[in-house]
Amino acid sequence: MRIGEVARRAGVSVKAVRYYESLGLVAPRRLPNGYRDYGDHDVRLVREVGALVRLGIPAERTRPFVECLSAGRDHADDCPASLAGYRAAIDDLTRRIEELTARRATLAAHLRTAAYRGGGGTETDEDEDGMAETTYTTLPAGLPVPEDDGAADHLPGRAMPALTLTATSGEEVALDALGPGRTVLYLYPLSGRPDTDLPEGWNAIPGARGCTPEACGFRDHHQELTAAGATAVYGLSSQDTAYQREFAGRLRLPFAVLSDPGLELAAALDLPTFEAGGARLFRRMTLIVRDGVIEHVFHPVFPPDEHAGQVLGWLREH
Template sequence: MSEADFQRSVDDGGADHLTGMAMPSLALPATNGQEVDFATLSGLVVIYAYPRTGRPDVAAPADWHMIPGAKGCTPQSCAFRDHHAELRALGVDHVFGLSTQTTDWQAEAVARRHLPFALVLDAGVRLADALNLPRMEVAGETLLRRLTLIVRNGVIERHFYPVFVPEANAGEVCDWLRAQGSDA
């Protein structure tokens, strides 16, 4: 995919408040069968939030490609998969994807795309509410807007928002971590 394939997202300031915030203590189900509480994870954690993954047997919502920031969830996940070893080498202890989709729906994406990390479900947008994450309503569903958080020992150190050209986001995260030096 190229930039021409995406509706450009505009920075509406919806994530400006996140840097420096502590992650709330919430146990969220993950596709690996465990619950994840981002507040309790030590070390460096990358969490990329996305609206929804597609499935080959289910049509996307009408005009999905026309919604700024909607298209590109699978390329973003695949890029984090492809950069996973590099992220680990740069000091990242955990990588997670985050959406409001069901764990079963996300588990299908993990298996089909061979993701080496878990996807986490924010049912009822509890995490989104606690952090006031940017979201959108599409076809009666509350979906997260695409953003990426770098969390160190439970505190948000950096955010990427809006994420434009989702497949480039993992590389941007790696570039930022490299720029931080060996302390990242």
């Protein structure tokens, strides 16, 4: 058969067949007119070499497998030399994986150093030239304003569920045992970080953008909030505690952040959520909990960078 038919039946390119032949892995007979004439055995050899190449074994190192088939064995790896070829290929891949892992770690370290060099900003805008410009506590103009859809109207008067969440402080916080007095519990979708991209289209989702400015607001007003009657302030999101701990440490938050990766609080209280980046997230809102019962709800929250001041004003009035 002609080379094109061999390539088709073996599932490789004609160029690959020619290369295998140049290495002496395939040796078709020559017809009187000079054309190559391949047989079924050649197809099997080419198919085997192609399969090994796809596994990462260079064609020039497949000779033990070819010789094993040519010796009449049923399988190309029935011979000791073939097994040695597998081991050599595995050792080579292991070395390459270790090298790539080390290279990846170095690149990640460079990214982290460069991203945090400016002071720990977490969200980016584009300047007038279209270049990314890092911002820290400010919000871009023109963000969509979330509408009050009534999704939190049922919450005032509800008792907090028997749910215990891990805090960035290392403590386990029982939401049904927050203690006497008023607790400020602000829920947010997710916080960005300098070395991690936010979900695509984040700025276009009403109420999504602004977790860092909101957290900074609660940080800056923390003493005033406690003076106005808040016995405790907590942030809460579905991000894991390790991620939140980096966020809280970078922003020097004087309060703990709670992790609810399974959105158990949303299920218990029927809280509004949304999806972005393949994940379901809390909609931004703040609960004022008094003696274990939700006394007041802020929802929707906008703009988030002024929200801590809104909560402070409410506490002073009440």
